[in-house]
Amino acid sequence: MSRQILVCCGTGCLANGSKAVLDRFREKAGGTNAEIRPYVKKTGCNGFCENGPMVTILPDHITYYKVRPDDVEDILKSLGGAAVERLLYKNDEGKPVCSREENPFYSPQQKIALRNTGIVDPGSIDDYLERGGYQGLKKALSLSPEEVIGEIELSGLRGRGGAGFPTGVKWRSCREVSSDTKYMICNGDEGDPGAFMDRSIMEGDPHSVLEGLIIGAYAIGASRGFLYIRDEYGLALSYVQAAMEEAKRSGYLGENILNSGFHFDCEIVRGGGAFVCGESSALMNSIEGKVGEPRAKYIRSVEKGLFGKPTVLNNVETLANIPYILLHGGKEYSKLGTATSKGTKVFSLVGKVKRTGLVEVPMGITLRDLVFRIGGGIPKGRKFKAVQTGGPSGGCIPESLMDLNIDFDSLKANGSMMGSGGIIVMDDTTCMVELARYYVKFLSEESCGKCTPCREGLRCMLEILTRICEGNGAISDLNLLEELCDTASKASLCELGKTAANPVLSTLNYFREEYIEHIVNKRCPAGVCPQLTTFRISADLCKGCGLCAKGCPVNAIKGEMKKPFLIHQEACIKCGSCREKCPFGAIAADGGSASATEKEGSSC
Amino acid sequence: MSLEHDENRTVKNILDNYPPEQRYSLAVLQEVQKEYGYISPNHLMAISTYFGVPVSEIFSIATFYKALSLEKKGKCVIKVCDGTACHIRGSVNILEEIKRALKIREGETTPDGLFSIEIVNCVGSCAMAPVVICGDEYHGNVQPGNASDIILNAKRSLASASGSQESGKEVRLHE
Numbered sequence: 001m002s003r004q005i006l007v008c009c010g011t012g013c014l015a016n017g018s019k020a021v022l023d024r025f026r027e028k029a030g031g032t033n034a035e036i037r038p039y040v041k042k043t044g045c046n047g048f049c050e051n052g053p054m055v056t057i058l059p060d061h062i063t064y065y066k067v068r069p070d071d072v073e074d075i076l077k078s079l080g081g082a083a084v085e086r087l088l089y090k091n092d093e094g095k096p097v098c099s100r101e102e103n104p105f106y107s108p109q110q111k112i113a114l115r116n117t118g119i120v121d122p123g124s125i126d127d128y129l130e131r132g133g134y135q136g137l138k139k140a141l142s143l144s145p146e147e148v149i150g151e152i153e154l155s156g157l158r159g160r161g162g163a164g165f166p167t168g169v170k171w172r173s174c175r176e177v178s179s180d181t182k183y184m185i186c187n188g189d190e191g192d193p194g195a196f197m198d199r200s201i202m203e204g205d206p207h208s209v210l211e212g213l214i215i216g217a218y219a220i221g222a223s224r225g226f227l228y229i230r231d232e233y234g235l236a237l238s239y240v241q242a243a244m245e246e247a248k249r250s251g252y253l254g255e256n257i258l259n260s261g262f263h264f265d266c267e268i269v270r271g272g273g274a275f276v277c278g279e280s281s282a283l284m285n286s287i288e289g290k291v292g293e294p295r296a297k298y299i300r301s302v303e304k305g306l307f308g309k310p311t312v313l314n315n316v317e318t319l320a321n322i323p324y325i326l327l328h329g330g331k332e333y334s335k336l337g338t339a340t341s342k343g344t345k346v347f348s349l350v351g352k353v354k355r356t357g358l359v360e361v362p363m364g365i366t367l368r369d370l371v372f373r374i375g376g377g378i379p380k381g382r383k384f385k386a387v388q389t390g391g392p393s394g395g396c397i398p399e400s401l402m403d404l405n406i407d408f409d410s411l412k413a414n415g416s417m418m419g420s421g422g423i424i425v426m427d428d429t430t431c432m433v434e435l436a437r438y439y440v441k442f443l444s445e446e447s448c449g450k451c452t453p454c455r456e457g458l459r460c461m462l463e464i465l466t467r468i469c470e471g472n473g474a475i476s477d478l479n480l481l482e483e484l485c486d487t488a489s490k491a492s493l494c495e496l497g498k499t500a501a502n503p504v505l506s507t508l509n510y511f512r513e514e515y516i517e518h519i520v521n522k523r524c525p526a527g528v529c530p531q532l533t534t535f536r537i538s539a540d541l542c543k544g545c546g547l548c549a550k551g552c553p554v555n556a557i558k559g560e561m562k563k564p565f566l567i568h569q570e571a572c573i574k575c576g577s578c579r580e581k582c583p584f585g586a587i588a589a590d591g592g593s594a595s596a597t598e599k600e601g602s603s604c
Numbered sequence: 605m606s607l608e609h610d611e612n613r614t615v616k617n618i619l620d621n622y623p624p625e626q627r628y629s630l631a632v633l634q635e636v637q638k639e640y641g642y643i644s645p646n647h648l649m650a651i652s653t654y655f656g657v658p659v660s661e662i663f664s665i666a667t668f669y670k671a672l673s674l675e676k677k678g679k680c681v682i683k684v685c686d687g688t689a690c691h692i693r694g695s696v697n698i699l700e701e702i703k704r705a706l707k708i709r710e711g712e713t714t715p716d717g718l719f720s721i722e723i724v725n726c727v728g729s730c731a732m733a734p735v736v737i738c739g740d741e742y743h744g745n746v747q748p749g750n751a752s753d754i755i756l757n758a759k760r761s762l763a764s765a766s767g768s769q770e771s772g773k774e775v776r777l778h779e
Contacts, residue, residue: 014742015729016744049731049732049744050732050744193687193689193691193725193726193730194726195726196730231634232671271671272634273670274669274670286630289625289629289665292668348730348731350688350730351688351692351693356689357731438691446725551747551749553749553751573697576694576697577694577749
């Protein structure tokens with residue numbers, strides 16, 4: 001039986017050396033038994049990047065993780081026989097599992113936007129066509145534009161870029177504006193730190209984004225389009241470019257698409273590395289070759305957008321859903337999800353969680369399921385503290401809300417937002433005050449400076465938060481912060497400023513005692529803020545293994561083997577790497593939280 | 605041939621690939637940045653003239669976007685990702701270590717012109733946080749203590765530059 005060997009060549013796996021694995025497979029595959037001569041192909045991101053390079057064998061559905069070039073021969077020898085056990089994923093019970101259905105990271109997932117990523121060769125249109133590619137476009141062209149919009153409205157699809165505006169409504173509003181020129185734009189300027197689903201889709205399945213864009217253009221009546229993609233996403237840029245060229249050659253893009261009389265052409269614009277350009281009006285300014293500043297939206301872009309013409313802008317993930325909806329029907333799609341948020345959502349589950357990566361699940365999943373079932377909980381026996389969702393515009397959700405069913409509206413009601421779907425898990429070694437400071441710093445640097453509440457407000461907030469982190473805060477600062485948040489959220493020009501308060505307000509709301517601890521007791525309970533942290537080694541728990549001293553970047557830890565070690569405070573830079581390294585949980589921030597191991601120890 | 609003359613000729617080559625419409629100004633600036641590692645006053649003038657846009661406007665674009673720089677960067681730019689995932693997994697410590705090793709701060713270039721340090725906001729490799737990108741090479745799960753190795757490797761690559769292709773070099777994840 002012939003076999004396919006799929007080597008993941010997403011950015012993550014490439015960084016882990018998957019190119020060498022791919023080359024070795026290509027070199028060696030020819031020499032294998034002719035009966036089972038395998039077909040080797042590269043694919044896009046499989047989302048489980050930390051365990052890359054990943055290799056999947058079809059049709060056996062065996063997936064190998066952390067494959068090195070030297071493992072290639074063993075894998076080739078095993079084809080048709082027993083799997084190479086050492087390269088399999090071990091589930092929570094420590095049992096090696098072959099298929100993804102048995103892998104706790106993949107089994108609860110339901111892939112629509114990511115339906116082809118990790119399976120097709122992103123550089124091959126034939127691969128895409130084999131998976132039902134461009135069938136959605138064919139279906140769309142057999143319908144009237146109004147019918148296409150009707151189907152999208154029926155699906156209940158909402159924009160995956162953050163705000164969650166109903167896609168069908170956006171398309172209809174633009175359709176209804178009469179104009180000789182309209183534009184269709186794909187927003188690939190993924191900027192939310194902690195989210196990388198758009199990159200993954202563009203890298204792994206560029207044709208589905210393109211197909212979504214073409215269908216959208218047909219629906220609204222646009223003949224020109226743009227894909228605005230971050231310049232940092234080199235792989236995505238080259239695959240999307242190649243996909244456009246192939247689609248054009250095959251008649252899915254350009255003049256008279258599939259003999260329907262519909263013309264549409266598009267081009268790529270590389271982003272310049274400005275977070276605010278993810279905002280629709282700023283992005284349009286950027287495409288026009290201007291500074292990427294947002295504008296006040298008295299008139300919506302569906303009426304007057306790019307170059308003053310009616311424009312629809314959709315996010316990458318939104319567009320990747322479109323062909324599926326056309327093919328399977330809006331009604332089918334709307335069966336998934338919650339009452340107000342239909343379908344699935346790709347989340348990037350990252351931070352202090354055992355299994356990190358991209359997961360696509362139906363809307364309405366609980367945070368608990370995401371973090372503990374799919375993510376496998378918190379590593380190193382530490383305690384869960386909160387998740388941050390929605391990037392710099394979102395907020396923190398504490399443990400008490402872990403059973404919240406995630407959708408656009410539930411997150412918003414609890415002081416956060418969906419954003420692009422970043423789920424950042426934090427444990428007891430994450431300082432919530434410092435996290436708020438981090439986001440405010442990020443936003444103040446990315447603020448375009450056009451409106452005062454955002455430009456000046458964020459600067460003041462940053463000043464206050466920094467002084468709290470350094471132990472110079474006052475209780476009255478908290479009121480001041482709340483006032484500044486209020487002004488910024490009411491008076492800013494664009495969503496960047498309007499939502500900038502969320503990280504501050506949500507941490508103030510759910511973790512106020514941590515702020516007070518910094519201000520009153522001059523102590524950072526998480527052991528993060530350097531001025532308020534002292535790390536100590538418990539002489540009772542230290543076994544004298546010396547791992548901490550070895551890992552200390554400034555040689556501040558001294559001691560004799562098998563005897564308790566000591567941290568020299570004057571040399572210590574409070575990086576906390578000793579706490580991470582200690583296998584016995586013997587190192588803790590003064591009065592702060594030690595690891596679970598120490599807690600158990602100290603309780604007896 | 606003077607350096608300045610040479611510079612202008614290449615900029616002209618870049619400009620020739622684009623129609624003189626303002627919407628291409630960002631793309632041209634990006635190409636100039638890629639070619640020279642920075643955008644000089646001469647470049648700004650040439651671009652302004654070509655597009656018929658005031659030089660002040662080209663200047664504001666060149667200073668607005670992070671990908672563009674008016675100062676020459678090092679041969680190898682070390683980008684320390686400070687996206688949220690990297691941040692909470694200790695990217696600040698990595699940054700500090702690199703700063704100590706190179707004796708420069710972020711945004712600066714070493715006197716020998718070899719290295720610059722930059723902080724970047726999320727490169728979308730969050731699953732292997734913290735991430736450091738050295739030239740084109742991604743390093744995942746970097747831990748305090750690894751930074752000096754990364755720099756050493758980069759120095760070797762620079763030394764054997766244009767020699768053997770080392771871009772495919774593997775980086776083991778640090779468990």
